[in-house]
Amino acid sequence: MSDRTGEYISALFAPEDSLLVSLREEADRTGLPPIAVSADEGRLLQVLLTSIGARRVLEVGTLGGYSAIWMARALPDDGELLSIEIEQKHAEFARRYVERAGLSSKVEVRVGRALDVLPSLDGERFDAVFIDADKEPMPTYLDWALRLLRPGGLVIADNTLWGGKVFDDAENDEKTRAVREFNRKMATDPRVLSILVPTHDGVAIGVVRT
Ligand code: SAH
Ligand code: MG
Numbered sequence: 001m002s003d004r005t006g007e008y009i010s011a012l013f014a015p016e017d018s019l020l021v022s023l024r025e026e027a028d029r030t031g032l033p034p035i036a037v038s039a040d041e042g043r044l045l046q047v048l049l050t051s052i053g054a055r056r057v058l059e060v061g062t063l064g065g066y067s068a069i070w071m072a073r074a075l076p077d078d079g080e081l082l083s084i085e086i087e088q089k090h091a092e093f094a095r096r097y098v099e100r101a102g103l104s105s106k107v108e109v110r111v112g113r114a115l116d117v118l119p120s121l122d123g124e125r126f127d128a129v130f131i132d133a134d135k136e137p138m139p140t141y142l143d144w145a146l147r148l149l150r151p152g153g154l155v156i157a158d159n160t161l162w163g164g165k166v167f168d169d170a171e172n173d174e175k176t177r178a179v180r181e182f183n184r185k186m187a188t189d190p191r192v193l194s195i196l197v198p199t200h201d202g203v204a205i206g207v208v209r210t
Contacts, residue, residue, distance in 0.1 A: 006040055006200070014043035020069065023097045027064045032093065036063055037132070037158060041200045042070030045130065048154055048205065049074040054127035058148065059083035060114045060141055061133030065094030065107075067158075071130065072103045081107045082121075084114045084133075118144045125150050131157040135175035138182035146191055151210040155192065157182065161202025 016024075016039050028034060037045070049057065049071060055078065057071055062085035072081045085091045091109045098107045110117055114133055118141075129145035131138065138157065145155040162179045165171040186194040186204050194206035 006038060010039040010043075014039040019097070019101055020066065023064055023066055023069070027066070027093070030093075032064050032090065036066035037070070038200045041158070041203060042067060044197075044199065044203065045071050045156065046074035048156060049128055052127060052152060052154060052207075054154070055079050056124075056126045057081045057128045057130065058121070058126045058145075059130045059132065060118075061085065061131070062094045062109050063090050065097045065109070067130065067132060068094060068107055068109070069097065069101050069103060072098070072101075072106045075106055079106050083107065083109050084117045085109055085111055086113050086133075087111075115140065118148075121148060124148060126153060128154040128156065131155070132159070135159070135162070136178045138178050139185055142182055142185055142189075146189070146208065149208045151208050153208045155186075155194075155204075155206045155208070157186070157204045159201040160186075160196055160204040161198060163201060166202075 045067065055076060059068055059081060062068055062083040068081055068083045075081065088111055091111045094109050098104055115137055126148050127150060129149060131141045149155060160179060160183055162176055165176040166180050166183060183196060183204060186192065186206050192206035192208055194204060196202055196204045
């Protein structure tokens, strides 16, 4: 998608409030990597969560809390978002903005390596899982998502076009191979009905069949 397409959609459908603007500005200023979702993707997450009446959401990869705040704002008063983040510095930044957004009662940022934290959630039920962290374990994150989601729940994953590398035969590094494998599983696993939407860097969306 061209920048102008994204700008048009974001300006019309997903204008940021001052809190999200200052989050992004402080993130840039203090050296957080500029890899949060785009505003239009934030709105897409809200539309998806609202469409299934999501109450409990799991995020893998918090960074500064930008996507977490978009998502938490789409949850009901008793909603919960649990977000897993490996970097203490990112988690602290995110918690500060979650607090400023008045969302502390809904959002918990748990520090740890996702592959270590996910087993501790076994037996819990989520309405949606948003995968947006390291790429190598993505196929395993999908297995966990399908284990933790209710029927009719959503698995959503960011960066599934991986800058176009997934369809470039010359690219064969470990991350690219993992994203390809993730997409193949999403496309073919009979438990989930999926599509890859070519917005931002590619957002894969799958609904768990009932
Ligand atoms: N969802 C965020 C962006 C996440 S960027 C947003 O849109 O605002 C990816 C994040 O995943 C980074 O903060 C990185 O530190 C974290 N991460 C990377 N590997 C991880 C792992 N194995 N477990 C948990 N978090 C991880
Ligand atoms: Mg991302």
